[in-house]
Amino acid sequence: MKNFTLVIGCTIAAVLSSPCLAQKPTQNISPVLLDTKDGEGTTLGLQFEYSGNRKFTRSNEAPAPSNESSSAPGETPPVEVFEDMDTLRYFGLAMKYKIAGTVTAEEENNPENLIDAFIDLKYKFSNPDALGTIAGGVVLKYEADQSFENQQWIYGLGVTYGKMGILAETDFFGIDARRGQVDPSEDKARQTALGTTSLDAYYRNELEILYIYPIAETIPFLGKMANSFEFNYRYYEETGAPAAVEDARLDKFFLRTFRLNLEHDLFIAYSKGKLPFDVTEDEFFTLGFSYDLN
Amino acid sequence: MPNNDEVYEWRQNNACVATYNVLEGDNFLDQFEDIDIPFDSAPDVTMAKLRYFPKSTGNSNLLEVLGNQMARKFLKHVSKTFTLQKQTPGKKTADFVEELSDVFSSKSGTLRDLAKILDDNVKFPDEN
Numbered sequence: 001m002k003n004f005t006l007v008i009g010c011t012i013a014a015v016l017s018s019p020c021l022a023q024k025p026t027q028n029i030s031p032v033l034l035d036t037k038d039g040e041g042t043t044l045g046l047q048f049e050y051s052g053n054r055k056f057t058r059s060n061e062a063p064a065p066s067n068e069s070s071s072a073p074g075e076t077p078p079v080e081v082f083e084d085m086d087t088l089r090y091f092g093l094a095m096k097y098k099i100a101g102t103v104t105a106e107e108e109n110n111p112e113n114l115i116d117a118f119i120d121l122k123y124k125f126s127n128p129d130a131l132g133t134i135a136g137g138v139v140l141k142y143e144a145d146q147s148f149e150n151q152q153w154i155y156g157l158g159v160t161y162g163k164m165g166i167l168a169e170t171d172f173f174g175i176d177a178r179r180g181q182v183d184p185s186e187d188k189a190r191q192t193a194l195g196t197t198s199l200d201a202y203y204r205n206e207l208e209i210l211y212i213y214p215i216a217e218t219i220p221f222l223g224k225m226a227n228s229f230e231f232n233y234r235y236y237e238e239t240g241a242p243a244a245v246e247d248a249r250l251d252k253f254f255l256r257t258f259r260l261n262l263e264h265d266l267f268i269a270y271s272k273g274k275l276p277f278d279v280t281e282d283e284f285f286t287l288g289f290s291y292d293l294n
Numbered sequence: 295m296p297n298n299d300e301v302y303e304w305r306q307n308n309a310c311v312a313t314y315n316v317l318e319g320d321n322f323l324d325q326f327e328d329i330d331i332p333f334d335s336a337p338d339v340t341m342a343k344l345r346y347f348p349k350s351t352g353n354s355n356l357l358e359v360l361g362n363q364m365a366r367k368f369l370k371h372v373s374k375t376f377t378l379q380k381q382t383p384g385k386k387t388a389d390f391v392e393e394l395s396d397v398f399s400s401k402s403g404t405l406r407d408l409a410k411i412l413d414d415n416v417k418f419p420d421e422n
Contacts, residue, residue, distance in 0.1 A: 026400045026403075028342075049352055049401065051354060051400075059387060079379055080384070081377055081380060082369075082380060082387040082390060082416070083387035084373070085367075085369050085373065088387055088391070090388035094358075096354060096358075098354050100352045124358070124359075126366070128366075133359040133362040133363055134359070135355065160358070160359050161359065162356060162360050162363055163363065164346075164360070164364060169323065169367070170323055170324070170346045170367065172360055172363065174356040174359055174360060176353055208353050208356065214345045216327075216345055217324040227345045228345045230350045232348070257351075259349060267349060269350065
């Protein structure tokens with residue numbers, strides 16, 4: 001654990017001491033209409049996000065001309081052009097932070113009752129089109145439900161891969177996998193299942209898959225009504241879970257969503273499953289619109 | 295995304311027109327229709343409104359690799375029309391791509407942000 005901490009410390013120092021790009025923080029609040037089968041009808045929710053990052057890169061491109069080789073006074077300086085995207089590949093190191101979630105007036109009506117915040121450090125390897133982009137690193141994450149009655153910390157490693165242009169110019173397949181140690185400081189359901197208020201840390205695997213297909217790009221006559229189709233699958237699994245946790249069905253969580261994004265920011269979505277801190281599995285339709293307050 | 299608080303002027307220059315055409319054009323990235331978003335109304339359209347941006351997840355890891363892939367596609371299409379001559383000698387292509395990736399990864403990134411980054415990094419013919 002000491003070695004692990006040392007690596008993180010060195011990486012943070014490297015990021016902060018290098019010339020880097022800093023992203024202006026993203027701030028978003030979007031109203032959304034949620035309808036849960038097991039809830040009490042439709043409820044209005046708010047999705048929120050605050051995030052930003054710092055990063056630096058190292059690429060395979062040719063170095064800039066040195067001072068000695070630059071043009072003499074009066075001569076036209078050599079023209080420098082950016083590397084071709086078909087050949088450019090580079091490594092990047094980034095430090096990111098984010099807090100995001102969905103809240104509703106009545107917590108029991110919130111089918112996406114999970115607020116999370118994280119800081120992570122990762123390497124990214126960006127390749128020409130055929131190979132896609134891969135990123136991996138360490139993450140420190142905090143999760144809670146909207147009442148903060150259930151909260152936990154997660155420390156772990158993760159890797160993400162994404163590629164655009166598989167079946168269409170801008171369709172996208174991405175997969176995000178991580179393994180981390182979960183420290184449940186407050187988890188009512190787990191405390192009840194184990195019959196104790198003192199909870200031990202445990203290991204959890206997480207997987208998320210995303211596929212987006214641009215309907216409007218490939219089927220123009222449908223594009224008058226529908227923009228894109230999305231499939232999203234999230235899976236959480238505790239490894240070596242105690243029998244009591246398994247019996248209470250708190251060792252595995254999944255949520256799959258099919259979503260059709262329509263014209264005028266409308267959408268229809270169908271989801272089935274549950275996320276961490278949800279005790280019962282939900283099957284719900286979401287009808288809504290997206291509005292950016294920025 | 296651009297840190298400069300000064301608002302970049304959206305106008306009929308190479309950077310803005312290239313940004314608009316590459317994102318709108320059926321033969322390029324086809325992210326919206328010109329009848330829905332004409333050029334003059336485009337600068338403050340956010341990435342969240344474009345077709346490539348996921349609405350079912352806010353997973354920042356996935357958004358990051360998606361944004362990177364989109365940035366590479368975007369620059370590849372811009373380079374079909376314009377030579378990507380560096381505005382600042384010595385500037386790394388990777389840093390240019392990362393600046394664009396940040397916008398494409400962000401719900402609140404705008405076409406104006408993309409045009410500003412293009413203009414800041416590429417020396418277009420209308421700047422000579």
